[in-house]
Each structure stands twice: as structure tokens, then as C-alpha cells.
Amino acid sequence: MDFCEKAWKIFDQSISDYHVKDDVDSEVNNPFENGSLEHLLYAKNWIDTVQWHLEDIIRDENINPVEALKIKRRIDSSNQKRTDLVEFIDSWFLQKHINITPNSDAKINTETPAWAVDRLSILALKxxxxxxxxxxxxxxxxxxxxxxxxxxxxxxxxxxxxxxxNQLIFDIESGKVKMKVYKQMKMYNDESLNPVLYQNQKNG
Structure with a gap:
């Protein structure tokens, strides 16, 4: 079983597990060993699945505005957790390939394995x-x-x-692609970087 097939199978399991109750407040019961790649992939898709349904809920034209704002805040928090987990998955890949020396002519891919996995997780939901x-x-x-x-x-x-x-992972393992990771550095949740947030602090 190649990596993508394995990841897709885990995403399918997460989506199926969520839809047993189909409730955005359901507790995640990750069946995989903590710290394993499988555990990370399941956790990643669970976040995506819950957020998918929060995005559905907030688009209800009759939703209470106060409730909509709460859900918007929850989606923002979910996005941050999603980003953090993607970076954690990339750290897993970096550690796995730490002893691989890239070829002198190794290229840099436009996205890392974990961000490609992020796209795959959303695609599984679609x-x-x-x-x-x-x-x-x-x-x-x-x-x-x-x-x-x-x-x-x-x-x-x-x-x-x-x-x-699968090709990206193979190219990293064979030294054809150099894996390089940059933190996303999202600014809107950071009280020291978002002007609205730090102005509020100053005025408060």
C-alpha cells in the first residue's frame, strides 16, 4: 500500500467515524497510536471534517447573528489548529528524512508533503x-x-x-527534491501582529 492509499484509507475512516453521530461537538476518538503518522493523519482529517460542517452551519440564512459569530470564532480557531497540525506532520517527514542528503541539483517543491496531504484530506471530504x-x-x-x-x-x-x-515523497527519499519548511506565520490570530487586536489592547 503506497502512502497516498494509506492516507486516503485513514481519511475515509475519520469521515465515517464522524458521521456516526454527525455532530460538530462529537469527541474525537483517534484509534491510532499517539505520535504515529496514522494518528496525525486521522487528527488532521477530523479537524477538516468538523470545520466542513461548521462552514455549512454558518451559511444558514436564518442563523442567529450571535451564534454565527461564535461559529466564526470557532472556525478561526480550527484553522489555526489545522495549520499547526500540518506543520507538525511536516516535522514528522523532516525527522524521517533527516539522514538523507539531497543531490547537488535537488529542486525545491512548491508545497511540502503535509500541505499536499492537506489538499488530499479536503478532497476526501469533497x-x-x-x-x-x-x-x-x-x-x-x-x-x-x-x-x-x-x-x-x-x-x-x-x-x-x-x-x-507519492512522487514527491519518492523524490525526497531519493534526494531529487530538497524538503524545506517555512512556518505559516499567520497574523490574524496574533495579538501582537493584528492591528485590530493590538489597538484594542492599547485602548483597553
């Missing part, structure tokens, strides 16, 4: 929910046909992305 729509009995036949067409495109995208992710 496939899951588009498949639901393609088979939803309460929808029109036209809707189901259109969603089936979209699902086929997503599955083709999965094939291409998996090939790219």
Missing part, C-alpha cells in the same frame, strides 16, 4: 459529500446526474493528486 448528493433519493434526477459528473472529476483529481504526492 468525494464523500458529492457521492451523497449523487445518490440522494430526495434530489431530482438532474441533480444526481450533475453530481455524478462532478464526482467523476473529483475521483480523477484524486488519482492525479495521489500520483503527485
Amino acid at each position: 468525494v464523500y459529500h458529492m457521492a451523497l448528493e449523487a445518490n440522494r433519493e430526495s434530489a431530482t434526477e438532474e441533480h444526481r446526474v450533475k453530481c455524478t459528473e462532478k464526482l467523476n472529476v473529483l475521483l480523477e483529481q484524486k488519482k492525479d493528486l495521489c500520483e503527485a504526492v
